[in-house]
Amino acid sequence: MSFPLPLRQMISQCSPGYVLLVFLFSRMCFWGLALFQDVSFFDGMCVWDCHWYSQLATQGYDTHTHSNMANDAANWPFFPAFPFLMHLVQSVIPFSMKIIGVLLANVCMYFAILVSLRYLQKTREHPAKHFWVWLCCLGPFSFYFASGYSESLFWFLGCLAMLLWQHQNYIRAGCIAALLTATRFFGIFWPIAWGIELFCLMQFHAFKHLSQNPKKLFALCLGPLGLFCFIFYLYHHMGDGLAFVYAQKAWGRSNVPFWQDLQYSLQFWTDFGPLLNPEPATRYSFAFFNYIAIMGGFFSVWLASQKRFFEAAVALMLMVTVIKSGIIGVPRYMAGVPVFAFAFHDVANRFLPPLLRILLLAILFLFNFWLLSNWYDSAFFLV
Amino acid sequence: MSHSFWSKPQIKYGLAGVLCLFYLVVAFLALNPNASAEYQAYYIDRTSNCHHSQAPASIAPSTSIRFGAQRPHQTCTTLIEGWDWQQPWGTWSTEASATLRFQIQSDAHQHAQLLFHVLGFAPLGQQKAWVFVNGTYMDEWHLPHENQTTFELHIPLTRADEQVEIEFYFSNPHELAWFNKATNPIDQRKVAMGLLGFQWIEPHMANE
Known part of the structure; x- marks a missing residue:
């Protein structure tokens, strides 16, 4: 079978049109599985935190707690950029927040793939472009980017900030990082990791370098602006600027010292059985989280060994933060930050020939469909 | 420019x-932070189990206190320690002991006769609960396995609107995992007794 020349060029160059085709195909697959499971696509995609984002986009930040078993939950842990965007879109397109959240997340992810592809081409000698596009569209946990979650906006802004920094467009990168820190807490890792990268490359000369490069210095200072504005807002709104941290108590986070949680979860390496429980709310496995955390640790070390200091610093900070806040967050938080996907791409690209990469993708797609099927069931381990 | x-x-x-x-x-x-004392104690200092300032449940003669998912505030005001999240019917104890706190609304009684509606969890045949009221031993209950039953408790009142704290100590709290009843490895509850609620009964009712 041979494609006409423009189509062949489109495919070989991974053009935006080709990415769009793959992206739409992946969403059709997600939609097909929803049909198969007799779930409405938008209902299936809008579970767990999606409802919080919808409520936040509709009503703004709470002034008092109102949900959960102990009535102690509020929407303070959710950062404002994504729900604010949902609110803006709804003022133009009068769909329900659930639909807008899902559509917006998908649009953001499409652009995130395009930007991340540019970043890969800029920072890697021979990136596996097709592998990357298919991995982003249909790889494990890719349904998080099709759901009404802020992950896809975070990917887009995170990759854009990294790309702009690579292009030495420091102030723009700083502005995007400021938006990133208003999207999710992990955005704060970007300016810190740029600082770490400078230090790794120049050691103590980095301070002199920064003092002589006002653009870089200003960009680094600009990055945390989104986070600090959010803290400032929360302080004025309900009296506690760190409510986004403390309110996580309502979800059982950090109720005991993290090392006790970790010590307990590290006792389990084979408890995969409950993942197949008929009751979705009881599907949970420490082993599942432990193995993914090990992969996260491996990718962090891999990135550092490749002297990709920025990416390694982000990955390491994320692993430490997530393990501190509870191992259940490991898969979602790792998927939500693009550096782990970059590391996975690098390892696959380096050690696997193209045919094996295709085989690997096929296995990963199947794994993702199993995860997605659990997602439609609202299985607890994907919360 | x-x-x-x-x-x-x-x-x-x-x-x-x-x-x-x-x-x-x-x-x-x-x-x-410029937050309320309840917020500070619950979320920031973590010295309180309650995030609000609601009073503990109170009981008057011939009335009852029921537990269940519809009354989430009781989780911290009344079901003080050692209880699970509330189910539609009530709540399970999840530790070796469990504490209950409530107020008795009366200035005319010298004692209150309370009738507790409980469930037992005794897969190995014996489950006892030793009951202490305000630190004083009062009674021993034998809880039947997965059967609902009632127990009376006679509480002396020393002043009007007295706040009462009842502690239950269980002889054999069982981890659900030991009997293959845990749903997953995160389920570490040690179950002994389920509490549906209690009522203040008049003495003649108690004799019937």
Whole structure:
């Protein structure tokens, strides 16, 4: 079978049109599985935190707690950029927040793939472009980017900030990082990791370098602006600027010292059985989280060994933060930050020939469909 | 003109300084929250199980206190320690002991006769609960396995509107995992007794 020349060029160059085709195909697959499971696509995609984002986009930040078993939950842990965007879109397109959240997340992810592809081409000698596009569209946990979650906006802004920094467009990168820190807490890792990268490359000369490069210095200072504005807002709104941290108590986070949680979860390496429980709310496995955390640790070390200091610093900070806040967050938080996907791409690209990469993708797609099927069931381990 | 203004390094240093100053002010505010005492104790200091200032449940003669998912505030005001999340029917004890606190609304009674509606969890045949009222041993209950039953408790009242604290100590709290009843490895509850509620009965009712 041979494609006409423009189509062949489109495919070989991974053009935006080709990415769009793959992206739409992946969403059709997600939609097909929803049909198969007799779930409405938008209902299936809008579970767990999606409802919080919808409520936040509709009503703004709470002034008092109102949900959960102990009535102690509020929407303070959710950062404002994504729900604010949902609110803006709804003022133009009068769909329900659930639909807008899902559509917006998908649009953001499409652009995130395009930007991340540019970043890969800029920072890697021979990136596996097709592998990357298919991995982003249909790889494990890719349904998080099709759901009404802020992950896809975070990917887009995170990759854009990294790309702009690579292009030495420091102030723009700083502005995007400021938006990133208003999207999710992990955005704060970007300016810190740029600082770490400078230090790794120049050691103590980095301070002199920064003092002589006002653009870089200003960009680094600009990055945390989104986070600090959010803290400032929360302080004025309900009296506690760190409510986004403390309110996580309502979800059982950090109720005991993290090392006790970790010590307990590290006792389990084979408890995969409950993942197949008929009751979705009881599907949970420490082993599942432990193995993914090990992969996260491996990718962090891999990135550092490749002297990709920025990416390694982000990955390491994320692993430490997530393990501190509870191992259940490991898969979602790792998927939500693009550096782990970059590391996975690098390892696959380096050690696997193209045919094996295709085989690997096929296995990963199947794994993702199993995860997605659990997602439609609202299985607890994907919360 | 504006371009040349913006390209001056001093402007960027100045703005970076302003941003750092703003961050310091916000950090100071974040470390000094202006929140209610209940919020501070529950979320920040973690010294309280309650995030609100609602009073513990109170019981008057011939009335009852029921537990269940419809009454989430009782989780911290009344079901003080050692209880699970509330189910539609009530709640399970999940530790070796469990504490209950409530107020008795009366200035005319010298004692209250309470009837407790409970469930037992005794897969190995024996489950006892030793009951202490305000630190004083009062009774021993034998809880039947997965059967609902009632127990009376006679509580002496020393003053009007007395606040009462009842502690249950269980002989054999069982981990659900031991009997293959845990749903997953995160389920570490040690179950002994389920509590549906209790009522203040008049003595003649107690004799029936």
